[in-house]
Amino acid sequence: MSELKDGDKICIRFTLSLEDGTVVDATEGDDVMTFALGDGEMIDTLESHIKELTIGDEQTFLINPDEGFGYRDEDNLHEMQRSDFPEEIKLEEGLVIGFDTPAGDEVPGVIMELIGERVIVDFNHPLAGRNLAFRVELVSVNA
Numbered sequence: 001m002s003e004l005k006d007g008d009k010i011c012i013r014f015t016l017s018l019e020d021g022t023v024v025d026a027t028e029g030d031d032v033m034t035f036a037l038g039d040g041e042m043i044d045t046l047e048s049h050i051k052e053l054t055i056g057d058e059q060t061f062l063i064n065p066d067e068g069f070g071y072r073d074e075d076n077l078h079e080m081q082r083s084d085f086p087e088e089i090k091l092e093e094g095l096v097i098g099f100d101t102p103a104g105d106e107v108p109g110v111i112m113e114l115i116g117e118r119v120i121v122d123f124n125h126p127l128a129g130r131n132l133a134f135r136v137e138l139v140s141v142n143a
Contacts, residue, residue, distance in 0.1 A: 008141055008142055009036050012050065012138055014026060015133075032139050037051065065131070076124045079121075091111055092111065093113060096108050096110050
């Protein structure tokens with residue numbers, strides 16, 4: 001088989017886990033994830049590992065924060081006021097809320113702390129600072 005390249009449509013089965021074995025995301029049963037290499041859906045490190053595979057290969061790759069989702073950044077913690085949130089949202093620690101950026105994109109923020117009328121929201125990626133295990137099986141290419 002020829003080398004995989006950007007633009008190739010691939011199908012994989014995968015499991016993404018934390019160091020302790022907690023599964024973060026996975027395909028289930030016979031389900032597959034289909035995407036085009038280089039389309040930005042996967043982080044570069046995962047794509048580079050996938051490109052090393054041939055159909056039927058199944059491997060596990062360890063991904064550290066440098067190669068994955070980066071490290072936590074305290075500058076991504078933002079203080080907001082309770083009045084900035086709709087009244088119907090019951091604010092509690094751990095609640096994930098979608099926020100609109102000025103560019104019109106939606107980014108998740110996690111309510112980290114409630115201090116009186118102040119709300120501390122964490123905009124770091126939930127996997128920032130985490131070592132991950134990525135088990136992947138290459139099912140098909142351009143099918």
